[in-house]
Amino acid sequence: MYSSIYQSISRQISAITEIQRHFTESQYEALITLIRAQSGNIIFSGIGKSGYIAQKVASSIKSTGTNASFLHASEAMHGDIGPLNNNDLVFLISNSGETPEILALQSQLKQRNIPMVTLTQSHTNSVAMQADLSLIAGSSIEADHHNILPTSSTTCALIMGDAITLTIAEYHAFSTAIFTNNHPHGNLGLNALKPIKTQLHSVPIISSDTPLQQVLSQLLSGHQGCVLIGEQQKLQGLITEGDLNRTISSSPHHWQDIPAKEIMSLQPITLNEKHTVHDAEQLMQQQSINTIVIVDHHNSQQVLGVYTRIYRKKI
Template sequence: MSPTATTDDSDTFLATARRVIGIEARALDLLGESLDESFAAALRLILKARGRVVVSGMGKSGHVGRKIAATLASTGTPAQFVHPAEASHGDLGMVTPDDVALVLSNSGETPELADIIAHTRRFAIPLIGVASREGSTLLRQSDVALLLPKAEEACGTGVVPTTSTTMTLALGDALAVALMEHRQFTPEDFRTYHPGGKLGARLSRVADLMHHEMPLVPESQPMGEVLITMSQSGFGAVGVTDATGRLTGVVTDGDLRRHLDGLLSHSAAEVMTRNPRTIAPGALAEAAVKVMNEFKITSLFAVEPGGDGRPLGILHIHDCLRAGVA
């Protein structure tokens, strides 16, 4: 049984952690320096493929491969992970001549990869191999060989995949980001593939959250009727439009306080704040929150830039809070 840890072991734990991170950080520097034309060739193979990037690997390489496939798929490069053992029992049918295979193996000699490698050779499916051993079977069979630089594993014994998996993961991220930038993949594109979670919320557009039924009154509306519209809407603001339907102002709680004396004798145009802050429907909801916080307001009307000035919707700060934006 292992000895029980005590508070006196803290320095030892921290020293080990820093040693591991330092070893892996130096290996990543080596990886960056080692990249050459093979990396560019791998990118060209992926860009030429009409199908998917099929990622495969066994053990720790398989876990890393799943993450690489997920990153590629969410950044505009269709990808899927195929487990090599399952591939040998029917899943090879998922790998087609339109695809490109990205196969990972630290040693380059993983026996479970034999069938998927043979399948790519039999059907002329482009194969990108990633391994740490030059001249290994995987790299020799590959159309493009990506050789990881020689670096010590961070475990100290050289048997636990640590540094090698970190380098493989970083290499996958490098491929994904290079492809993303080449395709000019935008945050809006990312949201299409990643609508859930906090990141999806941050990339929500105003049009996704705004209300199309808006509290609007004409400029000539008596303030008594404006108050009724405002109280019924629950937005704390009413939009004021001219005869053409163009938004010319808003009436807010602050405007009401500033005109308390004889308020009901006024019209909407006499009380409203002219040239109000607005937001484009296509803007990120996060940008709308920034405007509301900066000007200490709780609602924004959405108006198309360069349009006819007609309001298209209204966004309340509570809509952003519910969506997880603010």
């Protein structure tokens, strides 16, 4: 079982590497030109598993504030193509590039002079050869040993679809403010721009000579996941539960009397209270940390509290 999972992942990584190798700067410029010329709607279309990918990508683009929708290729031929015009931009997803429903839709799009970008496994299939821009976003080798389950191909389509989403977002100057406005009932939107000062938790500030036995007591009583080390409003360091656990494991017989200064993290990462939750989350991800000390923007030595991942589910 381990081998089959490992091979599946490896095959999909190889497929992604292949579509990256085929993508060129001239294709990027052509894509930007089509996006710049589009003043109507952005439509993604597909059938079967490709259809699910198309729905996801269209939904992601909508969340950036750009008009986008999913068009079912079969339903398009029964009236849903009606609103489309040459101000729109259509993305067609078909791994083989020979899907009958996609070819039928493509014929109608050409009659209406609607620009098309295709996401297929090659430039030589029927769908790709009729496109304004053909992108390699599929694979002839699926991840299963029968080479029939849509796996590598759908992964490639999703990767390219997400890359297109980011390109469109950058062109339209997407921002966290737009994302927040478009997610009024989602945790991401509700919290992204909250001032960090509204999400702070107080933590003990103890002397650097405090023995770890007392540090443990502070950690257990406060449930903050950390304690700060400092004196006379001067922040000197930080001790987290992880720091203490590692020390106890390495010195199980005499850890109690070790002073805090011997294990504290020097110069803990800080932000001031004018930053947002989004800023803090980004910084924690970049630095691979779980706690940020929040200080006053007028006085970097005045600690206001901490923002920590321990409380993320409560925010």
